[in-house]
Amino acid sequence: MILDKINSPKDLKNCSVSELETVAGEIREGLFNRLTKIGGHFGPNFGFVEATIALHYVFDSPNDKFVFDVSHQSYAHKMLTGRKAGYFDDSRFSEDSGYTNPDESEHDFFNIGHTSTSIALALGLAKGRDILGKKENIVAIIGDGSLSGGEALEALSVAGSELNSNFIVVVNDNEQAIAENHGGIYKNLKALRDSNGKAENNMFRAWGLDYIYEEKGNDISSLIAVFEKVRDSNRPVVVHIHTQKGKGYELAEKDKESWHWCMPFDRATGKPTVNFGSGESYFGMTSQYIVEKAKKDKDFVVVTPAMPMSVGLGPKERSELGGQYIDTGIAEEAAVAIASGIARSGAKPLVVTNMTFLQRAYDQISQDVCINKTPVTMLMNYSSFDGLTDVTHLGIFGLAAFTNIPNLVVLCPSSAEEYISMLDWSLDSKQKENPVLILIPGNAVSHRPADKDYSVLNRYKIEKQGEKVAILALGDFFQKGEEVASAIKEKCGFTPTLINPRFATGLDEELLHGLEKNHQLVLTLEDGILEGGFGQKIASFYGPNKMLVKNYGLKKQFYDRYNPDELLRECGMSTEQIVKDIKSLL
Structure with a gap:
């Protein structure tokens, strides 16, 4: 295998073009080996193999610097x-994360997993x-999908003018x-593809950037x-290349959405080998x-910043929603502000995405929604410690x-009933x-x-009345x-009070004061x-009082690729550890 002899980009430069094409096939075999067994980003990586080889063949990494957007095409x-x-x-397998990581290699410059950042970085x-006063090449790599993110467009504007x-x-550009x-x-982008880069309207040139188009984005010699x-x-220049997402695996080429990311799967059939029941x-x-x-309420509309599958809205469901569905592209800020306008008009917006991506819209939630008290509902997936790791x-933040x-x-x-009721x-x-x-339970x-x-608001619910510990x-x-x-009932001999707070944003002061009568902890x-x-x-509420309070949660820390059960033990949150604490505190 030629790839056996390539331990750095310098080794690649000794290869002929035909050997580089062989290397592309060998890389895809490595991708298959990893992805069939542990899953990961499939389509972006399979589609960018030839471009990666050409980049490393022409440029001198790490002196010349590559910054990958999202970096789910960096394998x-x-x-x-x-x-x-x-x-x-x-x-x-565990030695490599699914994203670029400076701790792994001098060829990586940022730990990146969110979109639309590469041009600015x-x-x-x-x-x-x-x-x-240095002279190296700086190369930002970004997918067409990520171009809809505001940060990418802002950075292009700065590059063209400053x-x-x-x-x-x-x-x-893989059209997805x-x-x-x-x-x-x-x-x-379509006009540029259709005209082989010669369309009169060219947004990149409009920003003051030079521009080159390459239709054969999976051809090594052309690249x-x-x-x-x-x-x-x-001069700042955009190199626009047209690639095939999922190239090298027919199933992924035909169904680009399903194969953007994959679970472990059988290569022959494409079917997952992990059964979640x-x-x-x-x-x-x-x-x-x-x-x-949506069928029952024509005033209802779903807004998503390019994350319909965060709540299972596949092509079929999106088609059924019709005009009651809007995808803003990778633009969380716009999605939230648009939803605020929809709510002000009297309609009923529901914003759906993953919690980690909603962070980008903090200001819009604060300014455009909460100051104005517009009744926007936001539904977040993967807010749990054992979701995305x-x-x-x-x-978790x-x-x-x-x-x-x-x-x-x-x-x-x-519970399911509580979720639907909310x-x-x-x-x-x-x-x-x-x-x-609303946080979708994990x-x-x-x-x-x-x-x-x-x-x-802020009315907690006592699910089981007890004593001593709440x-x-x-x-x-x-x-x-x-x-x-x-466990407390079994190990300590009394029944504690179990409370379902439901609201995370306020205190039920009446209930909390009531606990002081017959609870110590x-x-x-x-x-x-x-x-x-x-x-x-x-804890702050009970600060001036005699009530003991013990908080259980995670540390303020950037955890990475952890085992969820081990993390709970590390934070002292196993049932056995909590019961031990209770015995000590009482």
């Missing part, structure tokens, strides 16, 4: 920069280079984001030629609820971040004053009777609260970091 880059063992040696490298030196932006592309810029043209350029899931429950809600995709915005009601359902209440035409953020579906009305178990940690309550359990979170609000 081939990793193989060519000394990390191929993470793809061919099953015992070493690379522009910063270019400006720093100029200030320091930089007059070497700066190369490679636009990897995760789902289909949405946004007016894609009309211009080498175009990259050699821009190497050592003294066919039981209930909040994922399936949510998509069904949305489609049925890559450092770039953690949802959401509670601390968003529960401290005035006027925002953050609801944490603990959605019904938030989207009801009578609910006109409260912006609402654990297995559970069932328990639930209230229908949440208009009395457990406030928030959201999807309620089941953990039930486990702890059972209050425990809080929350699925997020402790600092700024729910538990600290409870």
Whole structure:
């Protein structure tokens, strides 16, 4: 295998073009080996193999610097920069993250997992280079889907007006984001593709950037030629290449959305080899609820920033929603502000995405929604500690971040019935004053009777009355609260009080004062970091009083690729550890 002899990009430069094509095939075999066994980003990586080879053949990494957007197309880059063992040696899969990572290699400059950032980061490298009087090439690599993100467009605008030196932006145009592309810029990209780069309207030139188009984005010799043209350029230039997402695997080429990211799968059939069962899931429950809600209520509209599948809205469901669905592209800020306008008009918007991506819209939630008290409902997936575990995709900071915005009601359902009831209440035409953020539970579906009305804000619910110890178990940690309550009864000989707070954004002062009569200790359990979170609000409330309070949650830390069960033990949150604490405190 030629790839055996390539341990750095310098080794690649000794290969002929025909050998480079062989290397492309070998890289795809490494991708198959890893992805069939542990899953990961499939389509972006398979489509960018030839471009990665050509980039490393022409440029001199790490002196010349590559910045990958999202970096879910960086696997081939990793193989060519000394990390191929993470793809061919099953015992070493864990050595490589799914994203670029400076801790892994001098060829990576940023740990990146969010979209639309590469142009700005690379522009910063270019400006720093100029200030320091250096001469290396700076290359930003971005997919067409990521171009809809505001940060990417802002950086292109800055590059075209403020930089007059070497700066190369490679636009990897495979005509697809995760789902289909949405946004007016894609009309211009299509015009550029259709005209072989010669369309009169050219948004890149409009920003003051030079521009080159290459139709054969999966042809190594063509890519080498175009990259050699821009190497050592003294002007910002966009190299627009047309590639095939998922190239090299027919199933992925035909169904680009499903194969953007994959679970472990059988190569022959494409079917997942991991079975999560066919039981209930909040994922399936949510998509069904949305489609049925749209049919019953014509004032209802779903808004998503390029993340319809965060709540299971596949092509079929999106088609059924029709005009009651809008995809803003990768633009969380716009999605939230648009939803505020929809709500002000009298319609009922529901914003759906993952918690880690909503962080980008913090200002719009605060300014455009909460100051104006527009009744926008935001539904967030993957806010749990055991959802997405890559450092770039953690949802565990959401509670601390968003529960401290005035006027925002953050609801944490603990059962299927409670989840649906909260959605019904938030989207009801009578609910006109409260912006609402609902966290989709991250654990297995559970069932328990639930209230229908949440208009009395911050009203907690005692699920089981007891004594001595009160457990406030928030959201999807309620089941953990039930486990702890059972263990206390068994190990300590008394029945504690179990409380379902439901609201993460305020205090039920009447209930909390009532606990002082026959309780000595209050425990809080929350699925997020402790600092700024729910538990600290409870502890602050009891600060001047005699009540003991013990908060359980995660540390304010960037965890990466962790084992969820081990993380709970590390944070002292196993049932055994909590019971031990209770015995000590009492």
